[in-house]
Amino acid sequence: MWKRFIFKNELSEELSPIVKESWIRSNKRKVDPFQPYGHIKKIEMKRYKSLIDWALPLMEGLYSIVKGSGFLVILCNEKGQLLKSIGDPDTLEKAAQIGFVEGADWSEQTMGTNAIGTSIVIDQPVQIVAEEHYSQICQSWTCSAAPIHDSKGCIIGVLNVSGPYEKVHPHTLGMVVSAVKAIEYQLKLNEKTEKNIMMQRFLEATTNNMKESILIIDTEGNIIKANDQLKKILCLDQSSLEEKNINEIFTNKSIVSNSPVYLQNKELHLKVKPSRNIHHVMVDKIPIYKDQQWIGSMIMLKEIEKVRQFVNHLSGNQAKITFDDIIGQHPYFIQKVKEAKLSAATDSNVLILGESGTGKDMFAQAIHNESKRKSRPFIAINCAGIPRDLLGSELFGYVDGAFTGAKKGGSAGKFELADGGTLFLDEIGEMSLEMQVLLLRVIQEKEVVRIGGHKVIPVNVRIIAATNKNLRDEVKKGSFREDLFFRLNVMPITLPPLRERKEDIPLLTHHFIEKLSKKLHKPFPEIMPDFLQVLTQYDWPGNIRELQNILERTLNRSTESSLTAKDLPEEVFQMFSGQKKEEILLHRDDIKKQSIIQALRLFNGNITKAAKHLGISRSTFYRQMKKFNIPYS
Structure with a gap:
């Protein structure tokens, strides 16, 4: 075939x-x-x-x-x-x-x-x-x-x-x-074996690159496996960890029980003292099953400090203002900026004094952002804006069941959240004497105890306090503790009111109108001299905050491409002996004359600076002086 x-x-x-x-x-x-x-x-x-x-x-x-x-x-x-x-x-x-x-x-x-x-x-x-x-x-x-x-x-x-x-x-x-x-x-x-080995390597690589510490325990609490992050925290190698029981690591034995229990955001302390002094952690525990039988648990640990940093970032507990954002050329104001920068180079407590609206909160943020704590939280609390019976829980936190309506599981206070960073206590002069005692103890001992609790929590917080009151007078009256005053008054900074730095008004006006124009989606208007002259003669009892408010209101109402004195609201003309706005505007020459006299007085007769302050040229300034018979000094 x-x-x-x-x-x-x-x-x-x-x-x-x-x-x-x-x-x-x-x-x-x-x-x-x-x-x-x-x-x-x-x-x-x-x-x-x-x-x-x-x-x-x-x-x-x-x-x-x-x-x-x-x-x-x-x-x-x-x-x-x-x-x-x-x-x-x-x-x-x-x-x-x-x-x-x-x-x-x-x-x-x-x-x-x-x-x-x-x-x-x-x-x-x-x-x-x-x-x-x-x-x-x-x-x-x-x-x-x-x-x-x-x-x-x-x-x-x-x-x-x-x-x-x-x-x-x-x-x-x-x-x-x-x-x-x-x-x-x-x-x-x-x-299959190679896949299992590869999967094991993938899992190890994944867990070792996670920010959280992870360990696996059996039903008796014996440690089977831990990732690199936990080893770093505890300063132990794998063999040393595998020889331990979970109860040798945590102070709270309730994390291990003879039945599968889920835990979420449980605050625990480590027994093993790590080299970086990390001892306070948040713990999640997830039971592991095989064929519906509980064989162990996975435990995830997050350093409480990193958790707080994350929360602070999400909640906006960060300082946004720097010294570059603080506007002013008055010599006295510049001196205050220098003092603030000096205080930022230290870790001492700062007390910022000044009338409402002078920018105390801006200085506090700038000091924080200039300090070595700039990458850590900046948390502000208004002591006058929180009821007295709630201020303690806001500052120091509370444990589960501390009072009626307390959040389940308790809550960290501002001191804990600001750990490593800065706590800004605005309107400190409004704090009750009882609360001043507690605050003084925290500042002295650098540790807090939550309301209703017993556990001592170390905190590393830089205090910046602010008030519009004269605290020395308050100490004499007995409404403010002298020892707390001296604790806070290490680096005092007194901010001048706007009426004492009027040459900064044109500069501030241009700055605010530029920002407000963008915010209101309007073109930047031409600012006429009489507009600035009226603003300069007003005493501004509400300081910078009032100036910003007036400018925003004026810009909202304006329909022209330029801003003149007639665009300003009635209240700005109150200093003119009770005359109405219309009457005053009929006598603009009087406004101009007073503005020139005041500018010359502010700059000790320096024509160049006075003209620049009023937003006019030197030649125009000379003509106005001649017109109004203002003598040269």
């Missing part, structure tokens, strides 16, 4: 379909049936190392069965190239004579019909005997081969057993198939 096909291209119906179809494919590919030996190609053996390692024990098992019978056990790659051969020495030598050695290409495309190459093409086990082989050099052999698949079903190799054709037996193919199934099973186990 082979001869008739090779020489006459006649196919016998007695051939098996697998062989018949393979002969046809081989013929179409013009495979030489009389080639004297196989083709040897170079193989990158490293690529197949794992396949060889897993297949070799089973190949050796197969060989132990056929040893001495003239059979070979052969492993090939997915292309049909020989990777490994095991057999009797004389059989290996006989195979070598036809090039059937490691590296030989025994694919169907190269050698025609054979068990190795044909099993790859049809992707199923096959036995090829004697003249069923397309190439004549293979016809003294019987070969039984089965493809090896990976977990995705792709062929990754072939296992083959070859021997003398007269010893053919169907059980041989059965042994090969069984061995292949065993190899595939081992490969799947290996792949």
